[in-house]
Amino acid sequence: MIKTLLFGLSLFATLSIRAAKVDSLDVPSTVMQKTMRAVVVLPESYAKSKANYPVLYLLHGGYGHFNDWITKTPDKNLIQRLADQYNLIIAMPEGEVFSYYLDSPVRKDSQFETYLTKEVIGKIDNTYRTIRDRKGRVITGLSMGGYGSLLLAAHHPDLYCAAGSMSGALNPDMQSWKLPPDMMNGIKLEFEKILGPIEQVPQTYAAFSVINLADKLKANGQNLIVDCGVDDFLIEPNRELHRRLVFNQTPHDYSERPGGHSWDYWQNSLPNHVLFFSNTLKANGSTAP
Amino acid sequence: MYNKILISALGCLLAMQVRAARVDTLDVPSASMTRTLRAAVVLPERYVKAKKRDTTPFPVLYLLHGGTGSFRDWLTKLADKTLLHRLADQYNLIIVTPDGDPTSYYFDSPLVKTSQFETFIAKELIDRIDNTYRTIRDRKGRVIAGLSMGGHGAMFISSRHPDLYSAAGSMSGVMNINTATWKVPADFAKSRSENFAKLLGPPKEGDTPYPGYTMVTLADQLKKNGLPLIFDIGVDDFLIVGNRDLHRQLMENKTPHDYTERPGAHTWEYWENALPYQVLFFSKVLKANQVAIP
Numbered sequence: 036m037i038k039t040l041l042f043g044l045s046l047f048a049t050l051s052i053r054a055a056k057v058d059s060l061d062v063p064s065t066v067m068q069k070t071m072r073a074v075v076v077l078p079e080s081y082a083k084s085k086a087n088y089p090v091l092y093l094l095h096g097g098y099g100h101f102n103d104w105i106t107k108t109p110d111k112n113l114i115q116r117l118a119d120q121y122n123l124i125i126a127m128p129e130g131e132v133f134s135y136y137l138d139s140p141v142r143k144d145s146q147f148e149t150y151l152t153k154e155v156i157g158k159i160d161n162t163y164r165t166i167r168d169r170k171g172r173v174i175t176g177l178s179m180g181g182y183g184s185l186l187l188a189a190h191h192p193d194l195y196c197a198a199g200s201m202s203g204a205l206n207p208d209m210q211s212w213k214l215p216p217d218m219m220n221g222i223k224l225e226f227e228k229i230l231g232p233i234e235q236v237p238q239t240y241a242a243f244s245v246i247n248l249a250d251k252l253k254a255n256g257q258n259l260i261v262d263c264g265v266d267d268f269l270i271e272p273n274r275e276l277h278r279r280l281v282f283n284q285t286p287h288d289y290s291e292r293p294g295g296h297s298w299d300y301w302q303n304s305l306p307n308h309v310l311f312f313s314n315t316l317k318a319n320g321s322t323a324p
Numbered sequence: 325m326y327n328k329i330l331i332s333a334l335g336c337l338l339a340m341q342v343r344a345a346r347v348d349t350l351d352v353p354s355a356s357m358t359r360t361l362r363a364a365v366v367l368p369e370r371y372v373k374a375k376k377r378d379t380t381p382f383p384v385l386y387l388l389h390g391g392t393g394s395f396r397d398w399l400t401k402l403a404d405k406t407l408l409h410r411l412a413d414q415y416n417l418i419i420v421t422p423d424g425d426p427t428s429y430y431f432d433s434p435l436v437k438t439s440q441f442e443t444f445i446a447k448e449l450i451d452r453i454d455n456t457y458r459t460i461r462d463r464k465g466r467v468i469a470g471l472s473m474g475g476h477g478a479m480f481i482s483s484r485h486p487d488l489y490s491a492a493g494s495m496s497g498v499m500n501i502n503t504a505t506w507k508v509p510a511d512f513a514k515s516r517s518e519n520f521a522k523l524l525g526p527p528k529e530g531d532t533p534y535p536g537y538t539m540v541t542l543a544d545q546l547k548k549n550g551l552p553l554i555f556d557i558g559v560d561d562f563l564i565v566g567n568r569d570l571h572r573q574l575m576e577n578k579t580p581h582d583y584t585e586r587p588g589a590h591t592w593e594y595w596e597n598a599l600p601y602q603v604l605f606f607s608k609v610l611k612a613n614q615v616a617i618p
Contacts, residue, residue: 265575277585281559281585286587287586287587288584288585288586288587289584289585289586290582290583290584290585291571291575291582291583291584292582292583293580293581293582303608306604307601307604310600310601310604314597
């Protein structure tokens with residue numbers, strides 16, 4: 036009896052806490068001639084305010100989709116709570132199952148750098164009251180999305196003031212990834228579809244490796260946060276990026292935590308990223324009252 | 325100009341409103357040292373404003389100061405003077421900042437009777453706090469962290485009393501008290517080595533002068549205890565070698581822990597940045613322990 040009452044009360048508490056609003060919208064792509072979906076979480080304060088809000092772009096991983104973060108995180112209210120807690124719009128765009136968020140030199144229907152940096156930002160800025168400036172825009176993601184956010188930030192310092200990566204798949208050449216050979220071969224074939232065969236275009240793979248962008252990241256001077264689980268198959272490339280950023284003296288936060296390539300890990304990691312971004316946005320004066 | 329003054333006045337007003345937490349300064353008698361020390365206690369607004377019959381017990385974060393510091397440090401030396409207040413309010417947490425003397429290293433010194441800080445922090449202080457405030461009188465509701473000497477203190481004391489604390493954290497901690505691993509001028513290293521000799525006796529030959537008294541010799545104990553651990557260090561900090569060493573050892577013996585390297589050095593700017601991540605970490609532990617107040 037008491038248990039039922041308590042359960043009812045906790046349910047009520049959950050419902051009343053989840054005040055953020057979840058939108059989903061179509062984001063057309065001219066460059067790819069197709070329309071994809073995005074989820075946008077608006078903090079509770081947004082509706083009653085006239086202020087412009089900072090936006091966190093939150094990218095999904097490989098073999099995933101735009102709604103992963105709100106459906107696969109074990110805590111189904113995490114994104115909403117973070118939006119409320121930090122007064123932040125959180126936009127989760129589509130990156131398809133294996134786009135790596137780059138403009139593919141070989142596939143016209145996989146132009147996700149252009150999509151994310153022009154078409155998605157354009158749509159979000161024209162739909163919501165956003166801070167239309169790099170000072171109010173931050174980007175992070177998991178795995179393929181961690182790679183994507185660092186790649187896009189490295190290529191577009193004019194658009195994002197800070198970037199993060201959780202368990203990032205930082206190097207398409209897959210050097211030092213700890214996976215069984217059959218999985219490695221499967222992923223290698225996917226990379227071939229967007230970059231061409233590595234044996235024929237090694238320079239393309241090198242150019243698209245975030246590890247090789249350490250000097251660009253230094254030159255950009257954005258705030259960076261990178262983490263990886265110690266049991267993750269991607270730990271070595273993340274350590275390599277950290278080593279290079281320490282060596283070339285690029286300020287960045289780097290964490291290693293318990294766990295592998297899992298939603299438990301990302302649920303644990305994300306609040307650290309949002310705390311990090313909130314500090315950047317505060318320093319930029321880009322906070323909604 | 326006028327605008328600036330107005331804005332700063334408004335900012336002050338806002339800060340005062342936000343700063344709803346209350347700060348007590350408490351005398352904490354130490355029987356072991358036959359003297360009385362002090363601690364500051366930050367009580368969250370929720371605690372202060374609770375109705376009389378509301379007996380909800382609160383979790384406690386023990387937050388230790390560094391070398392040559394005092395119990396006031398965390399409340400006076402941060403640029404953001406209300407950070408502790410805000411964190412206490414945000415997470416509904418009591419934050420206790422006790423005195424650890426300037427160079428006690430939170431040891432029970434076998435040689436100096438007036439320096440018994442493991443006993444002070446782990447027994448006398450906890451008793452005093454638990455008997456003064458509505459606290460969760462159990463390891464589940466107790467976490468401990470600190471900076472520099474205090475990072476060592478938090479990790480060291482909790483490693484010896486896993487029955488008292490459920491998580492520990494270190495910011496820029498002295499994870500190795502062998503001063504040869506510190507990147508500091510020789511005279512500073514010498515003065516600290518002399519301090520360790522005074523507290524602990526003459527050093528053993530070799531790389532580990534005081535086995536059992538420093539974290540880089542306690543990795544297996546940490547594994548055995550299984551406490552959630554978080555430690556971080558600035559990449560320009562003179563103590564980075566000891567922190568990397570401990571991280572490596574805990575990787576090797578597979579002890580779960582959060583380890584972070586950030587920009588910065590051994591400064592209050594660094595600790596102001598680091599503390600909120602530590603409290604975020606502890607809030608998850610307390611939630612998992614089912615003692616967090618929502």
